[in-house]
Amino acid sequence: MEEETHTDAKIRAENGTGSSPRGPGCSLRHFACEQNLLSRPDGSASFLQGDTSVLAGVYGPAEVKVSKEIFNKATLEVILRPKIGLPGVAEKSRERLIRNTCEAVVLGTLHPRTSITVVLQVVSDAGSLLACCLNAACMALVDAGVPMRALFCGVACALDSDGTLVLDPTSKQEKARAVLTFALDSVERKLLMSSTKGLYSDTELQQCLAAAQAASQHVFRFYRESLQRRYSKS
Amino acid sequence: MKETPLSNCERRFLLRAIEEKKRLDGRQTYDYRNIRISFGTDYGCCIVELGKTRVLGQVSCELVSPKLNRATEGILFFNLELSQMAAPAFEPGRQSDLLVKLNRLMERCLRNSKCIDTESLCVVAGEKVWQIRVDLHLLNHDGNIIDAASIAAIVALCHFRRPDVSVQGDEVTLYTPEERDPVPLSIHHMPICVSFAFFQQGAYLLVDPNEREERVMDGLLVIAMNKHREICTIQSSGGIMLLKDQVLRCSKIAGVKVAEITELILKALENDQKVRKEGGKFGFAESIANQRITAFKMEKAPIDTSDVEEKAEEIIAEAEPPSEVVSTPVLWTPGTAQIGEGVENSWGDLEDSEKEDDEGGGDQAIILDGIKMDTGVEVSDIGSQDAPIILSDSEEEEMIILEPDKNPKKIRTQTTSAKQEKAPSKKPVKRRKKKRAAN
Numbered sequence: 001m002e003e004e005t006h007t008d009a010k011i012r013a014e015n016g017t018g019s020s021p022r023g024p025g026c027s028l029r030h031f032a033c034e035q036n037l038l039s040r041p042d043g044s045a046s047f048l049q050g051d052t053s054v055l056a057g058v059y060g061p062a063e064v065k066v067s068k069e070i071f072n073k074a075t076l077e078v079i080l081r082p083k084i085g086l087p088g089v090a091e092k093s094r095e096r097l098i099r100n101t102c103e104a105v106v107l108g109t110l111h112p113r114t115s116i117t118v119v120l121q122v123v124s125d126a127g128s129l130l131a132c133c134l135n136a137a138c139m140a141l142v143d144a145g146v147p148m149r150a151l152f153c154g155v156a157c158a159l160d161s162d163g164t165l166v167l168d169p170t171s172k173q174e175k176a177r178a179v180l181t182f183a184l185d186s187v188e189r190k191l192l193m194s195s196t197k198g199l200y201s202d203t204e205l206q207q208c209l210a211a212a213q214a215a216s217q218h219v220f221r222f223y224r225e226s227l228q229r230r231y232s233k234s
Numbered sequence: 235m236k237e238t239p240l241s242n243c244e245r246r247f248l249l250r251a252i253e254e255k256k257r258l259d260g261r262q263t264y265d266y267r268n269i270r271i272s273f274g275t276d277y278g279c280c281i282v283e284l285g286k287t288r289v290l291g292q293v294s295c296e297l298v299s300p301k302l303n304r305a306t307e308g309i310l311f312f313n314l315e316l317s318q319m320a321a322p323a324f325e326p327g328r329q330s331d332l333l334v335k336l337n338r339l340m341e342r343c344l345r346n347s348k349c350i351d352t353e354s355l356c357v358v359a360g361e362k363v364w365q366i367r368v369d370l371h372l373l374n375h376d377g378n379i380i381d382a383a384s385i386a387a388i389v390a391l392c393h394f395r396r397p398d399v400s401v402q403g404d405e406v407t408l409y410t411p412e413e414r415d416p417v418p419l420s421i422h423h424m425p426i427c428v429s430f431a432f433f434q435q436g437a438y439l440l441v442d443p444n445e446r447e448e449r450v451m452d453g454l455l456v457i458a459m460n461k462h463r464e465i466c467t468i469q470s471s472g473g474i475m476l477l478k479d480q481v482l483r484c485s486k487i488a489g490v491k492v493a494e495i496t497e498l499i500l501k502a503l504e505n506d507q508k509v510r511k512e513g514g515k516f517g518f519a520e521s522i523a524n525q526r527i528t529a530f531k532m533e534k535a536p537i538d539t540s541d542v543e544e545k546a547e548e549i550i551a552e553a554e555p556p557s558e559v560v561s562t563p564v565l566w567t568p569g570t571a572q573i574g575e576g577v578e579n580s581w582g583d584l585e586d587s588e589k590e591d592d593e594g595g596g597d598q599a600i601i602l603d604g605i606k607m608d609t610g611v612e613v614s615d616i617g618s619q620d621a622p623i624i625l626s627d628s629e630e631e632e633m634i635i636l637e638p639d640k641n642p643k644k645i646r647t648q649t650t651s652a653k654q655e656k657a658p659s660k661k662p663v664k665r666r667k668k669k670r671a672a673n
Contacts, residue, residue: 026536026537026539027534027535027536027537028534028535028537029534030519030531030532030533030534031531031532031535032519032522032529032530032531032532033529033530033531034522034526034528034529034530035528035529036528037528038286038288038319038373038374039286039374039376040319040320040321040322040374040375040376041319041374044319046518046522048518048519048522051275051517051519053274053518053519055290055319055373056319057317057318057319057373059235059319059322062235062322063235063236079318081315081317081371083279083290083292083369083371084292084294084367084369085367085369117318119317119318119319121290121317121319121371121373123274123279123281123290123518124274124275124276124279124517124518126275165539165542167537167539202550203546203547203550204546206545206546206547206549206550207542207543207545207546209546210539210541210542210545210546210549211537211539211542214537214538214539214542215537218535218537222530222532225530225532226530229527229530230527230528230530
């Protein structure tokens with residue numbers, strides 16, 4: 001806690017909109033999450049990170065087509081729709097990344113021969129889109145009551161040409177040398193998925209991962225507080 | 235997923251209630267549900283909620299060449315998508331009827347009514363015009379998609395700002411939003427669709443049906459009107475037969491409703507513009523109600539990354555160093571190079587298992603080490619046998635064994651790597667059969 005107040009004071013001294021090179025200065029943008037906002041899906045969540053906003057809806061466990069049936073676990077499907085235009089290859093690859101992350105945490109064996117469908121709609125994109133999609137998907141799965149062995153969160157970071165690390169980059173900050181997105185689980189903050197673009201050394205990779213793990217603590221605290229607010233009796 | 239069928243008792247209940255002028259949510263016959271309009275941070279983005287039906291609209295623009303027969307007009311493109319989260323029945327491939335009907339209605343309402351001045355979208359006649367694209371996504375289906383979609387479309391179009399362009403002689407300059415303020419589209423009027431659902435062969439009518447009421451209705455009448463009481467589009471579907479005075483009455487009701495909705499839209503647009511001008515916070519984050527227990531916000535959070543470097547160094551020190559990679563490319567012929575040794579060709583396994591009976595797991599006759607250069611024609615002959623090979627012991631399967639060619643084909647090896655496996659043409663067929671037997 002002392003560390004936190006120390007960094008808070010430092011932020012107040014500087015202009016805390018971006019980040020300062022490599023030190024207590026990285027910050028996550030303003031977060032907001034609303035759950036259960038759609039009446040038709042079993043679970044829904046809208047996750048906002050700064051100006052990036054993603055709406056997720058979950059249906060499941062529900063009926064599955066015989067062609068897609070798996071005999072001993074649930075079939076997980078992820079659909080990502082962009083705001084403008086038809087979905088393309090980039091969306092397909094993001095869908096696969098999100099699906100792999102979800103399959104690692106969702107206890108599919110409790111619901112064999114069913115389907116769990118996660119539908120994501122990009123409402124606005126201002127940087128860290130994949131991380132926001134992961135967070136929205138997790139909150140929507142929680143809202144739907146799908147059994148999971150852990151929560152997961154997505155954290156994005158960008159590496160500048162001079163080695164500056166920026167967490168939760170905006171679209172301007174994403175035009176950096178490298179952008180790395182990690183999915184971390186809530187139990188031991190282990191890595192579930194990583195998707196990177198650009199050039200970086202292995203030292204920088206480990207640094208980004210450590211920074212992402214520090215950031216994920218805040219994201220999980222946000223999850224916990226928002227669920228506490230919803231389910232507490234006071 | 236298939237749509238859950240409506241039970242007979244629910245259907246009867248709804249119809250009886252409508253006969254007694256009662257609606258499930260307590261509305262009157264001519265009442266609309268609450269309409270809520272919220273805007274995003276970028277121009278042209280809005281979410282419209284009509285009760286629980288939610289539609290996201292986004293307008294975007296692009297400079298393109300105009301259509302050949304309309305060289306001085308811009309292009310409008312509308313696309314309504316029924317997202318899979320809107321209803322479990324909306325699967326890609328299953329909703330074509332409804333989708334086509336809604337898209338067609340949107341087009342007629344917005345394009346044919348000429349609500350947007352396409353002449354003003356022309357930059358250089360015959361060469362460059364603006365293409366305005368309106369994307370609508372249905373997020374939640376609780377009835378009356380068309381009304382919500384038309385409101386979202388017109389709100390997004392009114393909210394949108396396109397980049398400023400100036401033409402000086404032959405030069406066309408496109409200004410970024412930082413250089414010059416973006417310019418709104420020129421919109422003549424705002425057509426809004428109003429839906430009327432008919433029950434019991436036109437005896438009862440409801441405005442703005444919700445999802446349950448839509449399931450039991452006989453027919454639907456959609457009137458698109460603007461606030462000047464001009465009808466832009468009128469469509470009756472479902473095969474109900476309406477009397478002339480019924481249609482006239484509906485159009486009068488529509489006139490009243492459209493006036494109210496247009497006022498609401500103008501107020502929302504004005505509010506948003508005021509907030510943006512005053513520099514206040516705008517966007518979807520602000521439209522999340524604070525008092526809702528299901529909503530939660532957290533301000534900007536600083537993250538302490540001071541120990542990141544030490545942690546990273548620790549991990550790298552403990553980790554194994556990456557293995558030495560030896561890769562010197564070997565140039566075989568111009569156009570053919572080999573990097574690394576590669577792995578054994580797994581097709582060889584099939585050949586092996588075929589020959590197991592004969593040779594008892596002999597050597598792998600498939601791997602060829604030498605490659606001829608230049609002329610590069612090599613005759614490879616793998617296992618040409620004279621006797622038929624017994625592939626499986628099973629007597630139940632009827633298997634026809636094709637004998638390989640006596641003269642194996644000559645195969646060019648110029649474009650292949652070092653390890654290769656070539657077989658006479660009949661071999662592949664045999665292999666396939668073997669696979670099935672293995673299963």
